[in-house]
Amino acid sequence: MPGDLLPVLSGDRNLDPAWIVIVEGPLKQSRAEIVAFVGGQILPHEADVRAWLRRSGSSAADIDDVVQETYCRLAGLDSVAHITSGRAYFFRTARNIAIEKIRRARIVRIDCVTEIDALNVVDDEPSPERVVAGRRELGRVQQLIEGLPERCRQIFTLRRIHGLSQKETALRLGVTENVVEMQSARGLRLILRALSEATAQDRPVVGKAHELHSVRKRD
Amino acid sequence: MNSIPSASEIDEEAADWAARVDARGLDVDHDPELRAWLKGDARRAGALLRAQAAISFLDRGRALAGAAPPVEAVPAERPSRRALIAGAGGMAAALVGGVGLWRARPQRLETRLGEIRRVPLADGSLVAINTKTALDVAMKPRSRRIVLKEGEAWFQVAKDPERPFVVAAGPVRVRAVGTAFSVRRGDEAGAGVDVMVTEGVVETWVEGDPSPRRRVAAGGRIVLASAVSPTVAQSPSEIERSLAWRNGEIALDGESLEQAARLFNRYNSRQIVIEDPELARERFVGLFQTNEPESFAAAVAATLGAVVADDAGSIRISRAHIS
Numbered sequence: 001m002p003g004d005l006l007p008v009l010s011g012d013r014n015l016d017p018a019w020i021v022i023v024e025g026p027l028k029q030s031r032a033e034i035v036a037f038v039g040g041q042i043l044p045h046e047a048d049v050r051a052w053l054r055r056s057g058s059s060a061a062d063i064d065d066v067v068q069e070t071y072c073r074l075a076g077l078d079s080v081a082h083i084t085s086g087r088a089y090f091f092r093t094a095r096n097i098a099i100e101k102i103r104r105a106r107i108v109r110i111d112c113v114t115e116i117d118a119l120n121v122v123d124d125e126p127s128p129e130r131v132v133a134g135r136r137e138l139g140r141v142q143q144l145i146e147g148l149p150e151r152c153r154q155i156f157t158l159r160r161i162h163g164l165s166q167k168e169t170a171l172r173l174g175v176t177e178n179v180v181e182m183q184s185a186r187g188l189r190l191i192l193r194a195l196s197e198a199t200a201q202d203r204p205v206v207g208k209a210h211e212l213h214s215v216r217k218r219d
Numbered sequence: 220m221n222s223i224p225s226a227s228e229i230d231e232e233a234a235d236w237a238a239r240v241d242a243r244g245l246d247v248d249h250d251p252e253l254r255a256w257l258k259g260d261a262r263r264a265g266a267l268l269r270a271q272a273a274i275s276f277l278d279r280g281r282a283l284a285g286a287a288p289p290v291e292a293v294p295a296e297r298p299s300r301r302a303l304i305a306g307a308g309g310m311a312a313a314l315v316g317g318v319g320l321w322r323a324r325p326q327r328l329e330t331r332l333g334e335i336r337r338v339p340l341a342d343g344s345l346v347a348i349n350t351k352t353a354l355d356v357a358m359k360p361r362s363r364r365i366v367l368k369e370g371e372a373w374f375q376v377a378k379d380p381e382r383p384f385v386v387a388a389g390p391v392r393v394r395a396v397g398t399a400f401s402v403r404r405g406d407e408a409g410a411g412v413d414v415m416v417t418e419g420v421v422e423t424w425v426e427g428d429p430s431p432r433r434r435v436a437a438g439g440r441i442v443l444a445s446a447v448s449p450t451v452a453q454s455p456s457e458i459e460r461s462l463a464w465r466n467g468e469i470a471l472d473g474e475s476l477e478q479a480a481r482l483f484n485r486y487n488s489r490q491i492v493i494e495d496p497e498l499a500r501e502r503f504v505g506l507f508q509t510n511e512p513e514s515f516a517a518a519v520a521a522t523l524g525a526v527v528a529d530d531a532g533s534i535r536i537s538r539a540h541i542s
Contacts, residue, residue: 036275065226141277160274163278185237188237188274191273192234196230
């Protein structure tokens with residue numbers, strides 16, 4: 001291991017002349033950076049947002065649409081640097097979209113006022129133990145991968161956990177790259193479905209209904 | 220009805236595209252076929268972002284697995300977690316393809332008293348931030364810069380030879396590529412900067428100090444910019460124990476009660492006071508939660524025959540007087 005560190009450590013050690021200078025300028029972030037942000041700060045809260053929408057009385061199809069629309073708005077952003085809490089952002093945006101939907105349907109629905117009221121109780125507080133949340137997230141990744149059919153699971157473990165390239169994965173398993181790609185797509189479909197079907201029970205600390213009110217009082 | 224695809228149908232197509240982008244390194248902004256697909260329905264852009272985010276979320280498993288130290292004293296809640304760690308252990312931190320991920324403005328990360336956070340950075344690195352800490356993260360095309368303003372943080376650095384990862388703590392610099400290490404600034408002036416390496420090699424130096432840069436390898440520890448001249452000490456198990464805070468824990472292995480009290484007092488406004496100097500020198504072993512000084516006090520009382528008096532502001536431990 002230290003072997004492959006050597007050339008880097010010995011090279012260009014003084015390339016940092018003015019690194020304390022703060023670059024102010026156009027704030028457009030790369031797509032890769034936005035994807036990393038959404039993967040780390042938005043997606044892990046999707047199950048909670050869905051559970052909350054469900055408790056607020058939204059139908060399954062409505063929840064799918066609201067969640068998709070939220071990602072759409074994120075995809076339209078040039079930068080996510082202004083979002084301090086992904087969780088709060090997710091809840092807030094989903095709530096706004098849900099309320100817009102209800103307003104648009106107002107003519108045919110009479111009980112919508114109570115639905116809007118329900119949506120106003122946003123339980124977007126993060127769990128008290130962020131460390132525990134981090135560990136749970138690891139368990140969640142593992143659980144998602146373990147839930148895949150055998151071939152998919154092998155490929156995901158090699159690609160995502162061990163960081164092998166598609167080519168290396170294909171060589172290791174003795175299959176073509178095409179098979180790896182097809183299985184990756186299949187596995188990803190299943191994982192996306194699992195992420196949207198996750199129920200509140202999967203997330204013991206955050207998702208419990210009785211915490212809806214008590215959680216607000218913290219701090 | 221059939222003409223409008225449902226959200227989940229779009230999700231399925233998006234999964235195929237995300238897998239293809241990931242496998243072939245397609246450029247989302249310029250691939251003509253992908254652009255045509257995206258144009259076909261406004262919702263597709265959101266679905267693709269979600270699918271790519273799911274891949275990125277799975278990749279975080281690698282960073283988190285590497286970050287969770289295998290503390291022997293804690294029974295693993297999930298038996299297979301160990302296997303995952305073993306799998307990830309051989310690998311250095313997450314590889315980020317040669318894409319220029321960078322943030323134009325430094326990002327400030329802070330924790331309050333008793334708070335411990337793990338934050339993934341945009342380059343794929345992971346930082347665990349201990350109690351009462353402030354740091355600035357500046358991601359640039361050619362460099363990754365962290366300024367530790369106060370407190371302690373542990374970094375698992377994603378390999379990127381093009382962009383050195385340097386942590387500054389006062390005049391001290393710690394530079395790494397594809398490694399994991401912690402940096403702690405002492406509370407008092409002259410206490411120095413404590414660097415502990417858990418993976419790989421780091422290079423350390425003090426700005427303005429002409430002495431040669433020092434390399435510290437995994438299991439090594441060095442205190443820089445303090446009153447005493449720096450030496451590298453090898454103590455891998457000691458380091459793992461010192462970094463138990465990443466799991467919200469304090470691991471004591473023969474520390475004096477005075478040292479233990481100081482550790483707990485870093486995390487809690489309710490301060491532990493050891494009233495008797497002789498009692499303060501007693502040694503203690505145990506694993507505790509950083510935010511539960513009460514259970515530490517109770518354990519001390521039970522094993523060393525001490526008494527505990529607590530009020531809102533403090534927990535006072537003293538010798539039980541036999542009269």
